[in-house]
């Protein structure tokens with residue numbers, strides 16, 4: 223570990239957030255989109271996928287980012303209160319009860335349907351609510367339906383003409399942009415076709431949009447399109463893959479690493495068992511280390527018996543069930559392990575790496591769920607240029 227933790231810091235389990243990697247990822251990604259047409263919109267919903275929303279907003283703002291997206295009004299207000307000067311778009315639903323709060327805080331709201339638009343417009347105060355109109359081109363989640371782009375463009379036009387709203391943008395979301403299967407590729411192409419057709423028809427009727435956008439991380443990598451003025455990148459900014467099968471650009475690195483320590487070491491005799499349910503019994507004498515991290519920290523119990531952690535640059539296999547607050551690993555072949563030795567649950571130690579994507583694939587989920595699931599018992603330590611810039615403890 224290249225930095226030193228303060229004496230007073232409880233060295234239990236913590237997440238390192240490497241801000242220099244976040245900056246590097248941002249730069250690499252900014253350069254794969256055409257800056258004459260498209261700029262990054264940093265997706266920092268869900269506390270920036272667990273990394274800390276205000277901290278990451280500041281980091282990307284420092285890199286020149288001026289557009290941020292979140293999932294709800296509380297997240298949007300946190301960013302504003304945290305000093306965000308850029309645009310903030312709420313991608314999901316907000317009740318019209320908050321129309322004035324949105325306008326007062328200069329927050330852009332997605333419009334999910336014609337009714338939603340009317341409710342927001344009807345509740346707006348003196349200041350119009352800035353909105354981006356969402357089109358459902360095949361995600362099946364939220365947005366105006368686009369089977370018929372003529373009727374859709376009429377609906378768009380009506381929304382654009384509502385007093386109380388300022389329709390600045392229009393967007394859609396791809397359902398399968400992360401797959402290279404030909405079915406999924408043509409599905410994405412069809413989503414794009416419908417989206418830009420509906421937008422063109424609305425523009426022909428007199429609407430005009432500052433922002434027209436459809437790219438998420440996967441689409442930015444695989445389906446880049448200059449007509450999209452924003453690239454709404456989430457997972458790739460944090461250095462993980464939209465899908466395990468995808469190649470990501472060279473130099474992109476995971477921003478978060480999850481660390482813990484060895485709290486206890488014991489010799490296990492052949493025939494003795496470990497943890498709840500006695501799912502593991504030693505078939506030889508072994509050395510076992512206990513680590514104070516478990517599923518209550520976001521390290522899933524589904525990893526029991528299938529996980530590996532890094533200790534002194536070596537891989538140590540998990541043994542027995544992962545508990546709420548602790549887990550055990552086999553360190554029989556790893557020298558020099560002591561109480562307090564740092565353990566990497568995901569991240570890099572020496573020449574070995576375990577990524578959140580690796581853990582996700584073990585139990586059939588995606589890296590997104592792993593990093594979003596590292597919860598508030600786990601302090602976040604912000605690191606830049608090998609120095610700690612902030613320690614954030616939630617509880």
Ligand SMILES: *Cc1c(COP(=O)(O)O)cnc(C)c1O
Pocket residue numbers: 265267313394395437438439440454455456457458464
């Ligand atoms: C979450 C989200 C994104 C970002 O997705 P990534 O796969 O993390 O890039 C983009 N757009 C919308 C509408 C989203 O909900």
